[in-house]
Structure formats: C-alpha cells, structure tokens
Amino acid sequence: MKISDLADNTGEWLRGTGAESDIVISSRIRLARNVARFPFLSRANVKQKRELEEMVSNKIKEAEITSDLRYINLADIDSVDRLFLVERHLISREHAGGEGERGVAFGKSETISLMVNEEDHLRIQVIRSGFELKEAWKKIDEVDNKLEKRLNYAYSSRFGYLTACPTNVGTGMRASVMMHLPALGMTHHIEKVFNAVMKLGLVVRGLYGEGTQVSGDLYQISNQFTLGKSEIEILEIIEGVIPRITSYERMARKALISESREQLEDRIWRSYGMLKVARIISSEEIMHLLSQVRMGVNLGIINDIEMKTLNELFILTLPGHLQKLEGRELTSQQRNVIRAAYVRKRLEMT
Numbered sequence: 001m002k003i004s005d006l007a008d009n010t011g012e013w014l015r016g017t018g019a020e021s022d023i024v025i026s027s028r029i030r031l032a033r034n035v036a037r038f039p040f041l042s043r044a045n046v047k048q049k050r051e052l053e054e055m056v057s058n059k060i061k062e063a064e065i066t067s068d069l070r071y072i073n074l075a076d077i078d079s080v081d082r083l084f085l086v087e088r089h090l091i092s093r094e095h096a097g098g099e100g101e102r103g104v105a106f107g108k109s110e111t112i113s114l115m116v117n118e119e120d121h122l123r124i125q126v127i128r129s130g131f132e133l134k135e136a137w138k139k140i141d142e143v144d145n146k147l148e149k150r151l152n153y154a155y156s157s158r159f160g161y162l163t164a165c166p167t168n169v170g171t172g173m174r175a176s177v178m179m180h181l182p183a184l185g186m187t188h189h190i191e192k193v194f195n196a197v198m199k200l201g202l203v204v205r206g207l208y209g210e211g212t213q214v215s216g217d218l219y220q221i222s223n224q225f226t227l228g229k230s231e232i233e234i235l236e237i238i239e240g241v242i243p244r245i246t247s248y249e250r251m252a253r254k255a256l257i258s259e260s261r262e263q264l265e266d267r268i269w270r271s272y273g274m275l276k277v278a279r280i281i282s283s284e285e286i287m288h289l290l291s292q293v294r295m296g297v298n299l300g301i302i303n304d305i306e307m308k309t310l311n312e313l314f315i316l317t318l319p320g321h322l323q324k325l326e327g328r329e330l331t332s333q334q335r336n337v338i339r340a341a342y343v344r345k346r347l348e349m350t
Contacts, residue, residue, distance in 0.1 A: 003072070003081050007324040010315055011088065011110025011127070016307035018130015022298040023246045025178040025218065025311060028089075028127040029136045031144055032120040032163045032172040034154040040164045041117055046100060049117055053101035056116045059150040065114075065143050066107035073103040080329060083320035089127060091115055112143060119164045120172075122147070131242060133175060133235055141231075159227065167224060171231050176222030177242050178207070182295045183252035185217055193248055197221060197241060216287030216314060221245070253299060268296035276347055281340040286317050305350045313343060 013026040034040065038052055057071055074082060074095065082096035091104050095118040102117035115123040124147070126140040154162040161172035168174065184190040194204045203224045206214045221242070223234045256264045271292035274281075281289070294310045296302040315321060317339045323330050326338060 003077065003084060004324055004327070006088070006110075007084070007316075007321060010312045013089075013111065013127040013129045014308065014311040014315060015129050016311050018128060018132045020242075020246050021130035021307065023180055023249050024131040024242065025180055026127055026129055027131055027133045027136050028125060028176050028178070029133065029140045030174045030176075031124045031140060032161070032165075032168045032174075033122040033124065033144070033147070033151070034162055034164070035121045036152045036154045038121065038154075041119065041121065042164060049100045049102075052121050053103060053117050056122055056151065057103055057105070059147060060105050060114055060116070062150060063143075063146040065105075065112060065146060066109075068107045069105050069112075070107070071103055071105040073101065074098070075101060075103075080320055080323050084324050085320075087315055087318040087320045089113075089125075092118060092123075094119060112139070114143075120168075122151070131177065131246075133177065133239060137175075137231065137235060168226055170225075170227035170229065171234065173226055173231050173234060174222055175234055175238050176220045177238065179219050179221060179242070179245060179249075180217055180291065180294060181219055181245070181249050182217040182291050183256055184249050187252045187255060189248065189252060193245060194219075197245070200237060200241060201225060202238065202241060215284060216291040218287075218291075218314070253295065257299065265296075265301055268292050268299075268301050272296065272302060275343050277344070278340045280336045281317075281343065282336050283317075283319065283339075286339060286343070287314065290314055290317075305347065309346065309350060313346060316346075317343060 035052060035056065038044065038048060041049065044052070061071065085091045085104065086093050086096045088110065090106050090110060090113045092115065095102060095115050100117065104113055104115050106113040111126060111128065113125045124140055124143055126136045126143070128136045156162055160170040163169050163172050181190060184193060197204060201224055202221055205220045207216070207218045207220065223238060226234065271289040275289050275293065290310055290313055293302060297305060297307060297310065319335055322335050322338050322342065325342065330338065
C-alpha cells in the first residue's frame, strides 16, 4: 500500500455513519505514552531518537494490532506526503514538521494510527465515525494494553503516565469530537455555547486541533487536562456535553427554517450550484460551500448527494490530496482550478 493508493478513498471515520452523524463527524481518542529510562524527545539526542524509533516501531509490529498495519518512516517521504497524512488526521502538523527518526503506523481503515517520536515517544489514536466515544475507548484501550505488555511505559504512582506536555500528565488521554455546527454560527449563538463548554474544562479548536482556524463550520471539542481524572470520568464529561450542543444545533436549524426558509434554501442551493459549475474554488471557499450543502442534505432540502461524499470532499479537496491525485506539486492557482474540476466530476457521479 503506497500513500498514493490512499488518495482516491478516505478512512472509515468519514463514512457518515454512527450516532448523531448528521452533526457529529467523528469521535477520536488519543493516548500519549513515553518509554521509561529515555528522556522526552525535547531532551533526547539523535542516537536516542533513533533507538526509540527502532524499538517502538518494532514493538508495534510485534503487537499485531491489525492484519494490514503498515509503518512509514516520515524521514523517508517528502513534504507533500507528510501534508497528505496530516490532512488525513493520521499524523499531527508537529509530527510532519519534526526532525530526525519518526514514523506512523496505520491500517487500511485508518481507524487506528500510532505516531512514533511525535511530541511523546508514542501517540496512539483511534477515530470513529459519528458520536462513538465509548467504542473508540474500547478499541484504544485494547491497543494500549497490547503495547504496554511490550513497552515499559514511563509511569508514576502519584501522577500517572508521564508526558512531555504537563496538560497530558495523568491518563495521557485526549478525547475529542468533531462537530458540524453551521446553524449555531448563522444564528450567532455559537460563542455563547462555547463559553459554556469552556467553563466545564473543555476546549474548542479548528479542524486540525490546537492553533488551527475554524473552517467549514467544523469544530473539535476536547478535554483540556487529564491529571486527577480517570479515563471514564473524562469521557463522561464530554458525553454529557455533546448531546446538548447537538440539540442546540438542531434547534438553530429549525429556527432558520421557521423564520427564513426561503433565504436559507437560496443560500444552500447557491452553494450547491457553485460546486457544480465553478471553474476556480479556493480552499477557504470550498469549506464554506460544502458546509452549506451538508446542512442542506441533513435538512432534506437536497436529496441527490450522499453524506459520505460530502464528508470525503472536505478532505479530498485539501492541498496535499489534490497534489497526490495529480502526482505533482501544484501552485495555489493550479490547485484552485483542479479543485473545482475534481468537485464537478465527483458531483456528476452522484
């Protein structure tokens, strides 16, 4: 399996299934782990990083986590391939831009990914379609147990799992849910909702986490700290909040239909028309257009396109994916033209 083989398809987490999938795109859990007797990566030298990469990658292979697991050393691939993996949520931006020996393991479904020598020695991730945090937790706990039998994790009886970033100390767990919330934005209630969320110790970020801008009305909601709470307690906090946000979004959509249906439908159909006929579409514009059409499909205004297709287009039209599809590096203007052509072609197939 080559990276280019992934370009025409996407992982299972974008299939548009799972609970509340009209609003919840995906559920993700990540565990940060480090190997005892090795320094954190910020203090490790070249030799230690090499030893860690070799040891951890070998233990991952030994654990037989999935039958089709493949491992990629990020030092062996170019910047476009690394960008592609970031867009796919298989590695982080920091992992892509890092130095030295580091890698990632993942299977065909892309449900599980394991980052080696990111900020921590090992980061395990499980991502599922829809609101499926409990299922994601069951899977990642299983994977973590397999690896803990093979790796001597850095652990303190007082503090828990020791991590490079103090906010991860404890369980080392970050649970997040990606939500599509266009109506809350359109009705100007989004800030009020998120202020309430942050008072519960949760954080709201863009599509690619910390430091990224919100685009396409896609938001990641996750826990901020792990120390002093168990994995189950963290999950319960998030599982208590997400249904309320989902309910607020649905109420906002109903209000838009009730109070300004014609304007809403015009906005949605204009967006759909642009996707079908435009010859140039920027990265920012495609996210906005797809967001409007996705809401239109969920409201029953548009009926001739599947949710899976729209979810995939959010990812497949990103710069790294377009360059992999074309097999060459592209300028911003070239990407805008190819992006529009690709979307037209995909919509003709529906």
